[in-house]
Amino acid sequence: MRRGSKNDLNCMERVIFFEANRSSRAGMIAVGxxxxxxxxxxxxxxxxxxxxSQKGQFAPGVMTRPMNSxxxxxxxxxxxxxxxxxxQRGVEKARFFHTYGYRFPYNNMHYVLTAGxxxxxxxxxxxLVTQPYPPAPID
Structure with missing residues (x-):
């Protein structure tokens, strides 16, 4: 795995921008x-x-929309x-997130952090789910 290449930086910026640009720094780091x-x-x-760039995983147009802000x-x-x-402390092994306040009927979501x-x-x-509800935001 190459870390820190120009392409990696561009892609990381794009996902943080479209998923957390109006967020706290903790929220941006957590998305990353x-x-x-x-x-x-x-x-x-x-x-x-x-x-x-995986289809349907992040904000629509994450790889193509302009970033102006x-x-x-x-x-x-x-x-x-x-x-x-x-x-970001608390993210640990989490590989998923959604907008705080949304609720889903699934019983397999173990919440670890709310930020940004x-x-x-x-x-x-x-x-094995011991935290079925999102914790209070840290920011």
Whole structure:
């Protein structure tokens, strides 16, 4: 796995921008952590761009829409930090997230963190879920 290449940085910026650009820094780092957890998993592509460009996984147009915002310097800084190994405490092994406040009828969502308007979770067998509801936001 190549970390920190120009393509990785661009893809990480794009996912953080479209999933968390109006977010706190913790929320931006957490989104990047989910990407890196997926890269490390055998269940997903083994590159940042491979993960981010997977159809239906992230915001529509994540790889094609223009990024225009005053948030871009913060997004870039967060993307660089994630690629250099920074992790948001609490994300741990989570490979999924959704907008905080949404509810789903699934019984396999073990919630670990809420930050930046998103709530992060691991998929587990239902009998191993000990946190079935999103925790309070940290920011």
């Amino acid at each position: 952590n989910v990407v890196m957890n997926r890269v490390a998993s055998d269940d997903f592509p083994n590159t940042v761009c491979g993960v981010v 005053k948030a871009l310097p913060d997004v870039r800084e967060a993307a660089i930090a994630v690629l250099r190994g920074e992790r 308007g998103n709530t992060f979770y691991e998929k587990r067998k239902s009998h």
